[in-house]
Amino acid sequence: MGISSSVRLRFSVGETGRYISHLDILRLMGRAVRRAQLPIAYSQGFSPTPKLAFASTLPVGLTSEAEYVDLQLRTGIDCQTVQARLNSVLPEGFRFLAGADLPERYPALMSLITTACYQIRVLGDAPELAQRIVGLMAQDQLMIVVKRKHKEKQVNIRALIDSLVYDAPLRQIELQCASGVKSNLRPMDLLPLLGLGLGDVLIHRSALLIKTDAGEFLTPFDVLKE
Amino acid sequence: MKQKLIQVLPEVSKPARYTDGELHAYHKDWRQTTVKMALAFPDTYEIGMGNLGFQILYHIINQRQDSLAERVYMPWVDMQEKMKEAGLPLTALESGQPLADFDIVGFTLQYELSFSNIVKMLDLAGIPRLSAQRDSRHPLVIAGGPCAFNPEPLADFLDCAVLGDGEEVIHELLDAVTSCKEQQLSRGDTLLKLAWIPGVYVPQFYEIKYTNQGKIKTIRTTEAAVPSTIVKRVVADLDQAPFPDRIVVPYIQTVHDRAIVEVMRGCTRGCRFCQAGMIYRPVRERSVETVKRQARQLLDSTGYEQVSLTSLSTGDYSKVEQLVTELAAECRRRGVSVSLPSLRVDSFSVKQAVEIEKFKKTGLTFAPEAGTQRLRDVINKNVREEDLYEAVDAAFASGWFQIKLYFMIGLPTETWADLDGIAALAGNVLEIGRRRIPKGGRKPIVNVSVASFVPKPGTPFQWEAFNDQEVLLAKYNYLRKQLRHGGINFSAHDVRASYLEAVFARGDRRLGRVLARAVDLGCQFDGWKEHFRYDLWMEAFRDEYIDSEFYAYRKRQADEVFPWEHLSSGVSRKFLWLERERAYQGVTTGDCRFAKCTGCCVCQDLGVANMLKGGDGDQ
Ligand code: SF4
Ligand code: SF4
Numbered sequence: 001m002g003i004s005s006s007v008r009l010r011f012s013v014g015e016t017g018r019y020i021s022h023l024d025i026l027r028l029m030g031r032a033v034r035r036a037q038l039p040i041a042y043s044q045g046f047s048p049t050p051k052l053a054f055a056s057t058l059p060v061g062l063t064s065e066a067e068y069v070d071l072q073l074r075t076g077i078d079c080q081t082v083q084a085r086l087n088s089v090l091p092e093g094f095r096f097l098a099g100a101d102l103p104e105r106y107p108a109l110m111s112l113i114t115t116a117c118y119q120i121r122v123l124g125d126a127p128e129l130a131q132r133i134v135g136l137m138a139q140d141q142l143m144i145v146v147k148r149k150h151k152e153k154q155v156n157i158r159a160l161i162d163s164l165v166y167d168a169p170l171r172q173i174e175l176q177c178a179s180g181v182k183s184n185l186r187p188m189d190l191l192p193l194l195g196l197g198l199g200d201v202l203i204h205r206s207a208l209l210i211k212t213d214a215g216e217f218l219t220p221f222d223v224l225k226e
Numbered sequence: 227m228k229q230k231l232i233q234v235l236p237e238v239s240k241p242a243r244y245t246d247g248e249l250h251a252y253h254k255d256w257r258q259t260t261v262k263m264a265l266a267f268p269d270t271y272e273i274g275m276g277n278l279g280f281q282i283l284y285h286i287i288n289q290r291q292d293s294l295a296e297r298v299y300m301p302w303v304d305m306q307e308k309m310k311e312a313g314l315p316l317t318a319l320e321s322g323q324p325l326a327d328f329d330i331v332g333f334t335l336q337y338e339l340s341f342s343n344i345v346k347m348l349d350l351a352g353i354p355r356l357s358a359q360r361d362s363r364h365p366l367v368i369a370g371g372p373c374a375f376n377p378e379p380l381a382d383f384l385d386c387a388v389l390g391d392g393e394e395v396i397h398e399l400l401d402a403v404t405s406c407k408e409q410q411l412s413r414g415d416t417l418l419k420l421a422w423i424p425g426v427y428v429p430q431f432y433e434i435k436y437t438n439q440g441k442i443k444t445i446r447t448t449e450a451a452v453p454s455t456i457v458k459r460v461v462a463d464l465d466q467a468p469f470p471d472r473i474v475v476p477y478i479q480t481v482h483d484r485a486i487v488e489v490m491r492g493c494t495r496g497c498r499f500c501q502a503g504m505i506y507r508p509v510r511e512r513s514v515e516t517v518k519r520q521a522r523q524l525l526d527s528t529g530y531e532q533v534s535l536t537s538l539s540t541g542d543y544s545k546v547e548q549l550v551t552e553l554a555a556e557c558r559r560r561g562v563s564v565s566l567p568s569l570r571v572d573s574f575s576v577k578q579a580v581e582i583e584k585f586k587k588t589g590l591t592f593a594p595e596a597g598t599q600r601l602r603d604v605i606n607k608n609v610r611e612e613d614l615y616e617a618v619d620a621a622f623a624s625g626w627f628q629i630k631l632y633f634m635i636g637l638p639t640e641t642w643a644d645l646d647g648i649a650a651l652a653g654n655v656l657e658i659g660r661r662r663i664p665k666g667g668r669k670p671i672v673n674v675s676v677a678s679f680v681p682k683p684g685t686p687f688q689w690e691a692f693n694d695q696e697v698l699l700a701k702y703n704y705l706r707k708q709l710r711h712g713g714i715n716f717s718a719h720d721v722r723a724s725y726l727e728a729v730f731a732r733g734d735r736r737l738g739r740v741l742a743r744a745v746d747l748g749c750q751f752d753g754w755k756e757h758f759r760y761d762l763w764m765e766a767f768r769d770e771y772i773d774s775e776f777y778a779y780r781k782r783q784a785d786e787v788f789p790w791e792h793l794s795s796g797v798s799r800k801f802l803w804l805e806r807e808r809a810y811q812g813v814t815t816g817d818c819r820f821a822k823c824t825g826c827c828v829c830q831d832l833g834v835a836n837m838l839k840g841g842d843g844d845q
Contacts, residue, residue: 016247019235020477024242028477031529034560048561061236089529091249091477123233199236 006072006102007079008109008220009086013064017093022057028094029069035089038082039074055109055208055220056116056179059186061198064205066116068220070102070109100221115162115217116179117207118187122171123200130166133173136193137164144189160185173201179208227314228322234308242478243271244305246319249475250527252284253320254294260404261293263330264318264365268343269753271299275474276482278536279371280334283392285470293400296320296328297474300343303750303757306350316350325351329403331365335373335387338730339723339752341380344369345745348383355742357385357430362413366403366420374427375458375505376683376790379730379737381429385417389425389793390458390505391491393467398423421452425459427793428452434735434789440776442734442787457794462834464491464510469520472527484532484565485524489517489549493538494819494836497595498606498809499634501682502538504802505795507828509819513839514549521553525562533557534565541566542819544838589628589673590621596637597647603812604639606805611651618655622662628671629655635701636679636693638809645701648674649708656713673715676705678724682731683790684797686805689782692728695721722760726752729777734789737777739770796828 013020020028030050033040042048055068071082079099087096122129136142142158160183162176173194177185187203209217218226235241256262265284267274274280274297287295296318301309309316315324325331331353333344345355353367354360360367369377370388377387388395402423406416421428431452435443447454461467469488476483490511493503512520521533535549543549554564594614595607602609618629633648652674659670678698681690693701702718709716730737744766751757767774782788784803801824808815818824819836829835 015232016245017477019240019242019245024478027479030531031475034525034529034531035527037526042561050561061241089249091475092247093245093477199233 005074005076005104006070006106007077007082007099008068008070008102008224009079009083009096009099010065010221011067011069011094011096013058013062013067014093014095015063016091018061018063020093021060022054025058025094026052026054028091032086032089032094033071036082036085038071038085039077041072041074053109055113058205059188061188062118062203062205065097066205066208068109068208070106098221100224102224106224109220111181112210112220112223113180113208114178114182114211115176115207115209116205117209118173118175118177119204119206120173120175120187121202121204122173122196123202126171126196126200129173129194130168132194133164133166137161142193144193146189157185157190161190164190227317227324230312230314231309231317231322234305234312234314238305238308239302240271240478243299244301244319245477246322248477250472251320251474252288252294252296254288256294256321256323259292259294260407261330261400262323262328263287263293263295263332263400264298264325264328265295266298266325266331266333266344266347267336268300268333268340268347269336269751270302271476272478272480274299274334275476275480277334277336278482278486278488279392281473282468282470283332283396284474285472286393286396286468287400289468290397290400292404296323298325298347300347300751301350309350315352316347326353326365328365329407330399331367333367333369333371335369335371335377335380337753338373338379338727339758341373341730341741342745342749342752344380345383345741346750349745356382358382360385360413362416366416368399372501372505375501375793375795376732376788377427377429378735378789379733379741381735382738383741384429386420387427387429388459389427389456390795391461391467392459393461395423395425395459399426418449418451421449425456427456429735432792442789442791445787445792455792455794457832458505458796460796460828460832460834461491461510463837464488464512465516465839471520471523473524475528475530482534483530484534485521485528485530486534486536487517487520487524488512488537489535489540489543490537492836493542494817495539495542495608496606496805496815496817496824498604498686498805499595499637499679499682501685504684504686504797504826506538507795507797507826508834508836510834510837511544511839514545514552516839517549518553518556522556525557525560531561532563532565534567536567589630590618590626591630591632592617593632594651595632595634596640597633597644597649597651600812601637601640601644601647603814604809605637606809606814608814608817614651615654615658619658619662622659622670627659627663627668628673629659630673630675631655633674633676634679635676635705636698638679638687638690640693642704645705646708648676648705652709652714653711656711659713670713671715672713673717674705674709675717675719676702677719678721680724680728680731683788684795684802686802686809688732688788688802689784689786689806691781692725692778694779695725698724720755720758723752723758725774725778726760726763729774732789733777736772740766740772743769796826796832798825798827798831801826 033050041051051072053070058064079101083096083099141156143154145152160178165174210223284295287293298318317324348355366385368386369384374387374389402419417428420426431449433446433448437443492506492509494509497503557564594609596602652672656672681687698721744763747762749762815824
């Protein structure tokens with residue numbers, strides 16, 4: 001087990017955390033780091049902020065078990081200790097699940113992420129959903145309307161979807177799609193195509209992945225072993 | 227209950243207001259706890275979370291083995307609708323238990339314009355509005371906070387009100403409720419027991435008689451055992467008072483989202499319009515050591531990046547220099563900043579502000595309150611123009627470019643010359659900025675914020691009339707014209723909201739009917755511009771045949787029996803009247819903290835004293 005000055009951690013966002021915006025999560029993690037009295041590195045300047053780098057912004061309303069953050073520390077502590085100390089001071093909606101030490105030089109986490117997996121639990125009855133999904137996936141154009149700064153735009157999102165299947169007994173849609181700085185699909189933007197509203201589903205992020213040039217999908221931890 | 231609530235959350239704005247689970251929230255076992263109290267804040271989560279008193283009480287109650295406290299805030303209107311659709315009553319944040327299932331529901335009376343929200347919250351909780359309609363199955367509905375010094379408009383709705391500092395009396399109250407519960411006392415007997423606790427006021431044991439002109443003739447007790455005057459509670463030594471070593475840290479950004487330490491309570495500057503300055507006397511400081519320790523504990527437990535030293539006038543803290551220097555040094559090591567919410571022109575050196583806030587040049591606020599020395603003498607606001615100019619000069623010189631100035635209009639004896647004074651003062655401040663800020667720097671901005679004077683109970687101006695709405699509007703317009711400068715921004719408070727505040731601040735029990743009617747008509751969130759419905763309020767007054775002008779515009783007689791005559795802050799009526807006379811003579815009164823006692827009688831009557839911890843003027 002190496003001692004490193006940076007660690008990568010995976011955390012979950014639970015039921016009470018689902019309505020916390022990314023900005024609030026940032027603030028919350030900064031405060032947790034202070035409470036845990038971790039030797040975090042701070043940005044320079046008049047109002048120093050702790051050096052935390054997140055893998056992605058989780059849309060408001062979602063739970064997750066696949067959020068990642070890189071912490072830059074001033075002195076070396078192993079990632080288990082960091083994880084344990086943070087967990088002892090976190091409020092109930094958040095939990096650190098795993099960690100890994102980072103090598104001295106590593107690329108920004110956010111720039112690596114390409115893909116996310118979501119579990120969309122359907123709350124009411126949706127008898128035709130299975131067929132509907134099969135139908136959608138057979139098309140090569142899926143147009144949705146996205147709002148960007150007061151302007152509405154039609155976009156084809158078919159290429160952003162890797163897979164979309166419906167597990168009828170579980171009443172759960174499994175979605176794997178593009179996520180990251182290059183191309184990104186917010187799962188809720190897909191709902192109108194499925195005939196569902198925001199109130200009809202609970203969305204959970206189950207994985208954040210990095211697609212390699214060879215077409216393999218790696219987690220942010222796997223990528224460190226390469 | 228909680229499950230159902232969770233289902234409506236995706237459809238409301240800011241759902242995190244209702245989710246609970248914040249750091250340091252208590253989740254105590256209902257079956258193991260004898261007395262359950264809901265602390266209710268009649269405004270949104272974001273506003274309520276910033277209230278230190280609320281957090282202190284929450285902590286004190288939950289520290290007790292036999293009691294629990296949970297929080298509840300006024301749900302926003304979209305949430306109210308969803309609750310109605312789903313058939314959900316108002317529930318407490320932590321356990322999701324209906325408010326109606328608690329033993330006590332305690333409201334914070336922060337300002338008059340939240341009265342309608344209190345009634346609305348009772349409605350949402352399914353608790354009968356009136357004390358007379360409630361029995362042993364219902365919670366006791368109590369209230370505390372600054373407006374408890376005249377809770378009369380709420381008299382019919384409340385079972386009791388608590389006057390003054392809550393830290394000690396809360397224990398007596400919980401003990402009493404526990405023993406009443408054990409003895410299975412009736413509602414009436416329970417209230418009689420509570421009325422025995424010093425500082426606790428049970429309105430239903432007081433009968434009000436009115437004269438033919440509608441003024442109050444007498445206030446009499448209906449029970450032999452209850453006191454004829456209720457005197458506020460006061461914590462003599464703040465260093466001994468409980469202070470939470472942790473407070474609930476919200477997930478979402480709220481007002482005052484930082485560690486707050488109260489450095490002192492009370493203010494004896496004696497501004498004659500100021501209710502807080504009268505009702506919270508005398509001054510009780512915490513020692514530098516205690517403040518530093520509490521700040522440290524709070525920062526450790528919350529992880530906040532800022533600590534705020536709060537009080538009515540922190541610049542007057544006797545060792546402010548030492549405290550700020552030492553605390554700022556310690557905080558710098560932690561990467562934490564220090565802020566002082568209230569700056570005083572004449573007691574706080576801008577040097578200090580420079581010291582602690584150099585990284586955030588947001589804006590400095592000063593409150594001269596009136597535009598001329600004459601009027602400042604009338605209201606006993608001890609701010610000299612030269613000092614103000616010196617202070618803003620220093621501020622501009624050290625990099626600030628925004629200055630905010632607070633004023634009041636409609637003060638007793640005010641003339642147009644006083645309004646000209648406001649314009650001149652603002653203009654001079656801007657001019658200083660232009661001269662001071664070096665070439666190439668940002669342009670100075672002066673924000674002038676003006677509110678209407680509202681006469682408040684328990685102050686030397688409790689006899690005064692609220693200025694006519696038409697006149698106030700004319701004054702605002704006049705000021706707006708005078709202040710039409712590049713570099714000066716003018717903002718005025720809503721005259722109609724101030725009018726309603728004036729009516730209720732000195733209102734009596736008869737206003738309870740209007741309040742109930744207004745809520746029926748749809749009034750709520752009166753403090754919020756987008757929800758304030760003056761027209762509905764006026765309709766409510768008409769419906770109940772009550773003349774609002776009688777309360778707002780009438781100058782009270784010297785011998786007027788006030789609705790709060792039986793509720794005492796310890797400051798004598800004689801002192802208040804004397805201060806009023808001195809106001810009209812333009813004679814100022816000194817601060818008893820630094821000079822001799824000016825005779826308000828609080829110290830003598832309540833057996834307390836100004837306590838300047840380690841300050842030079844310790845007495
Ligand atoms: S300084 Fe004046 S206005 Fe401020 S709290 Fe004291 S008495 Fe009130
Ligand atoms: S009794 Fe005297 S010393 Fe005490 S607060 Fe009043 S004026 Fe000040």
